[in-house]
Every structure is written in structure tokens, then in C-alpha cells.
Amino acid sequence: xxxxxxxxxxxxxxxxxxxxxxxxxxxxxxxxxxxxxxxxxxxxxxxxxxxxxxxxxxxxxxxxxxxxxxxxxxxxxxxxxxxxxxxxxxxxxxxxxxxxxxxxxxxxxxxxxxxxxxxxxxxxxxxxxxxxxxxxxxxxxxxxxxxxxxxxxxxxxxxxxxxxxxxxxxxxxxxxxxxxxxxxxxxxxxxxxxxxxxxxx
Amino acid sequence: xxxxxxxxxxxxxxxxxxxxxxxxxxxxxxxxxxxxxxxxxxxxxxxxxxxxxxxxxxxxxxxxxxxxxxxxxxxxxxxxxxxxxxxxxxxxxxxxxxxxxxxxxxxxxxxxxxxxxxxxxxxxxxxxxxxxxxxxxxxxxxxxxxxxxxxxxxxxxxxxxxxxxxxxxxxxxxxxxxxxxxxxxxxxxxxxxxxxxxxxxxxxxxxxxxxxxxxxxxxxxxxxxxxxxxxxxxxxxxxxxxxxxxxxxxxxxxxxxxxxxxxxxxxxxxxxxxxxxxxxxxxxxxxxxxxxxxxxxxxxxxxxxxxxxxxxxxxxxxxxxxxxxxxxxxxxxxxxxxxxxxxxxxxxxxxxxxxxxxxxxxxxxxxxxxxxxxxxxxxxxxxxxxxxxxxxxxxxxxxxxxxxxxxxxxxxxxxxxxxxxxxxxxxxxxx
Numbered sequence: 001x002x003x004x005x006x007x008x009x010x011x012x013x014x015x016x017x018x019x020x021x022x023x024x025x026x027x028x029x030x031x032x033x034x035x036x037x038x039x040x041x042x043x044x045x046x047x048x049x050x051x052x053x054x055x056x057x058x059x060x061x062x063x064x065x066x067x068x069x070x071x072x073x074x075x076x077x078x079x080x081x082x083x084x085x086x087x088x089x090x091x092x093x094x095x096x097x098x099x100x101x102x103x104x105x106x107x108x109x110x111x112x113x114x115x116x117x118x119x120x121x122x123x124x125x126x127x128x129x130x131x132x133x134x135x136x137x138x139x140x141x142x143x144x145x146x147x148x149x150x151x152x153x154x155x156x157x158x159x160x161x162x163x164x165x166x167x168x169x170x171x172x173x174x175x176x177x178x179x180x181x182x183x184x185x186x187x188x189x190x191x192x193x194x195x196x197x198x199x200x201x
Numbered sequence: 202x203x204x205x206x207x208x209x210x211x212x213x214x215x216x217x218x219x220x221x222x223x224x225x226x227x228x229x230x231x232x233x234x235x236x237x238x239x240x241x242x243x244x245x246x247x248x249x250x251x252x253x254x255x256x257x258x259x260x261x262x263x264x265x266x267x268x269x270x271x272x273x274x275x276x277x278x279x280x281x282x283x284x285x286x287x288x289x290x291x292x293x294x295x296x297x298x299x300x301x302x303x304x305x306x307x308x309x310x311x312x313x314x315x316x317x318x319x320x321x322x323x324x325x326x327x328x329x330x331x332x333x334x335x336x337x338x339x340x341x342x343x344x345x346x347x348x349x350x351x352x353x354x355x356x357x358x359x360x361x362x363x364x365x366x367x368x369x370x371x372x373x374x375x376x377x378x379x380x381x382x383x384x385x386x387x388x389x390x391x392x393x394x395x396x397x398x399x400x401x402x403x404x405x406x407x408x409x410x411x412x413x414x415x416x417x418x419x420x421x422x423x424x425x426x427x428x429x430x431x432x433x434x435x436x437x438x439x440x441x442x443x444x445x446x447x448x449x450x451x452x453x454x455x456x457x458x459x460x461x462x463x464x465x466x467x468x469x470x471x472x473x474x475x476x477x478x479x480x481x482x483x484x485x486x487x488x489x490x491x492x493x494x495x496x497x498x499x500x501x502x503x504x505x506x507x508x509x510x511x512x513x514x515x516x517x518x519x520x521x522x523x524x525x526x527x528x529x530x531x532x533x534x535x536x537x538x539x540x541x542x543x544x545x546x547x548x549x550x551x552x553x554x555x556x557x558x559x560x561x562x563x564x565x566x567x568x569x570x571x572x573x574x575x576x577x578x579x580x581x582x583x584x585x586x587x588x589x590x591x592x593x594x595x596x597x598x599x600x601x602x603x604x605x606x607x608x609x610x611x612x613x614x615x616x617x618x619x620x621x622x623x624x625x626x627x628x629x630x631x632x
Binding site: 044053054 | 564567598620628
């Protein structure tokens, strides 16, 4: 198990090197807008350089580029419940998504304080440790999975609603883990987790 | 040509001779390049912030006549009572923190030869590049009997948020139960295409609770409008649209909605077919580029032609015209469009200062409208650039409006997205 994880990490590092190489070459390789120019157009909804100040729009700064590209592809293929991202994602090629992904990956994530329920957050911390930490490492900080720590709580609520209502495809193993958390904590499970992530800085 | 190749090329061929126009301005010229931005709205503020972000050596001065910015987007919520005008008002300290010099003054002229902006106070500001983002002005001669004085006192346009927004709100609050509100919507093109219809919706939302027998009539100079299908879906669900008792009526130009004259004393609008009398009348006049665009000879007709790659004026080199005042054809005159255009212009200015060709541009527009308490709708578009025809074109297969008959959950989410959108646009332009 450990060994596999190391291989994954190596594989990912190699990918990152490739992405860096692509990011410095675009002007020579292709005409068309730069990754930065495309990423700048997202800021009106996701905040300058991807640090959102609007609680319904997720922060995307510092996001793993592969997670970004996967999310955009899912929107592009109408595989993820959305009101607007599906319409926007259809404008970009795979290559352009990679360039934007790399831009956001290299931005510093700025988080903003949110009001949270301390009791729920404490319960959520336990649930996270038991059911989520394995994939959402370091309390859900940016890594191989989407950014959860410090992420806007209304956005996290929408996301969990979509998973539970069958409007978003579960990543491998996630459904089993979330079901187990709900089995343990009942209706409090999701609010507890959301409050825990919202409490993180 | 990549940076690396360019530098090698310059070194090999031009040596030190060309350095005056290339390289890092602050070091080579001994003084930083100056950009003067005229207008402290979405286009001007975003350009100022991103110029400093892309090249901190630039000296950026923003000239704006008001001490603070009040957004017109979301101001329809002031009419329903859902928010205060104060919540839409933002000072320019955020831009100052980005190193932008903010000058309160009114630009009255631009000399493209001397590269100077003149203000009403008699000051001149020299520039290496000038950004002009003045927003819209009104065609005061289009509707007989309607002028600025009448708008300030009696029949507000409220198409810039401010005292007229508050006046309109007070008029709606104090009209009798069963009163009649008339909104006269302008012909294309105009600022915020879905705005008049969101305004009707927000007023209806207020009346539904406080004056349930009131009527809101939109008299339109057009036969179709932005997000029309979605608005009508919302109106049917929320305000009885299509029934005898509908709170909202829409009268197209073809049905006699175009207005020629106002009698302010009786609040009567004279149309081609019939007259309309209201307890509250809101006229959104036909529009053109803001005053400075005319004074600086930047217009061709009503709007300012630009090179779509950079938003540089087609009439005067070194002046970039953004936002509502520019003629960007495919793009609506919206906050998001101005924000997107400003970044393209800022990147082009910085590239040219560095002796590079500007990249191909890319643009986005997103716009939310709040039709009712849990009923939000949106339009989105991503645009590319065609260098052969100098046109901005939507990327095929992308964009469009919210799906028809979406679930109540999606409609409700779009209201919360609208409010988050507002926060992020303000943040990205001036914080």
C-alpha cells in the first residue's frame, strides 16, 4: 500500500515537471491565449488568482492541477451537477485546461475566516480523522484531492448535497466512507465535517 | 518569439541602441512608465489593479470624479429593500494599497499627441499609455420632456446607482396599494441588458409582500430581451405572468412599448399607440459612450471603436477604451465583460512596454439576475479572438443561459452564486 502511494507521488511529480515545461513554452508552441490570460477570466467569480471571497464559489488557488483538470473535464461532459461551470468548461481544450490548472496550482491560497459551530467542528475533526484523512491528507489541505481545509462552507454543503443526491459521481471508496460516517454520527455527520473544514486555517 | 530568443536577438542585432524602448522601464529609462486611467468603475479599477500586479514598476494614476464607487449591479436589490445603497459603496483605498495613485477629479480632455489628460480643475497628467473607461452617458434628447433635471427630481433613471436609486425606492414604498410602476426599457445596445427585467422582478418581489395588488409594466423599445425565456418562467411561477392577475406586464416595441415623450407633471408616457400613466415612472434612457469619450474624439457614432486584441482605440494610438463605452459587439455591456476586457488591455500595455507583441486575448462574461427570493438565473460566455476580422467571437459549443425548468434547488443556488459573484467581482476590481 505504502509503496503504491510512493509510485503515485513519483508519477505526479513527473507530471508536474511536464506541466512546468508546458507553462513556460506556450508562446513558442501555440498561438492563442496564455494560461495566465485564461485564468484571469475566472477571477470575477473565483477571486483574484483563485482565492474566492464569495462563500458559494470555491477557492481554487493552490489546487492540484490534476484535480483541476479532472473537475473541468467532468463539467465539460455534464457529469457534475452545476449551474454554470458546465457551460464555461466547454470552451476549453485539454491543453488549455492543463495550462489553467498549472496557473492555479502555483498561486498561494488565501483563506478568509468563517463563522462555524465549534461543537460540530470538534465532532467533524474526529470523523475526518477516521473516515477522510487517508485521501484528504493534512486535514484536507491542498493535495491529491480537492481543497477542503478552509474551503467555503456553503460550497462544501452544495458539494455534499450533490454526492448524496446522486448528482455527482463518487470518487473511488468515498461513498463507503461517507456512509460509514453517517452511520456513526447520523444527520450530524455532514454538518460536522463541513464545520470542521470551515474552521481550518 | 520566446523571451529567450527575443533577448538573444536583441543583443545580437541591436546592441545598446534599442534599449530606450525595450527592457525593464524603471531601470532603463531611469523613470517608471506612466499609465493614466480615466474612470473608477469596473473597467478602470480592474485595469489599474492588474497593471500594477503585472508590472509593479509602473506608475498608475486613476482619475475619478466621485470619492467612492457605487456599483449599479445588485442595485435592483435596493429597490426591493433587500440591501442598502451603502452595501454597494466602496472606497478606493484597496487600489491605493496596490500602489495606484487615486486622484479625485474629472477628466475633460485627452491630448493624444502630447499624451496628456486634462482635468476640470486644470491639472494635466502625462502618460505613456492611457486607459479610458467612462461607462455610458444618456441621450437626453431621445425622449421629449425627459432631461437630467426631471430624472433627479421626479422620474429617476437609476441607471447609475446613487441618490436616484434611493428616490425610486422611496417612490415605490410610498405609492398607494394597487399602484402602478412603469419601467421604460431602452433600445440596444445599453448597459446591463438583463437589468430592466431584473428591476421589474425585484419591484414585484417587494410588492408581492407589501402591495399585493400593485402592477409593474415594462414598456420596451425592443421586441426581445436578455434571458427572456427564463424571466418569463420565473414571472409565471412567482408573479402570475400570463394570467389576468399578473403583477408584471411586458409590452414589446411592436405592441406599442416604445416611448416618445414624457409628461412629468402627470407621470404620463406617450407611446406610438397609446399613453401610459403610472404612480411611479422609471425611464432608462437610450445610451451612448460617456462624455470624455466624445471630448477626446474616441467615438465613431455612439461608441468607441477598438482593436479587439488589445482594446486600443482605433482612433488614437496609446489610448485603450474599456467596458461599456467600447464597441465590443458580441460582448454585452456588463461588469464582468469590463473586468475581463481590462485584464486584456493591462496585459497588452505591459507587453508593449516590454517590447513584446500582446498575446491573443480571451474573455469571459457571466451575469446573474435575481428574479425572486429563491429564483436566480444566469448567462455565461467564453470568447475568443479572430485576428483576421478583428472580432470577438463566442467559443462554439460553450456558454448560454441557465437551463429552462431547472430544479428549485438550482434556482436557489443561483441566488447565492449571484451574491458570491458580486463579492468576487468587487474584490477582483478594487481590493
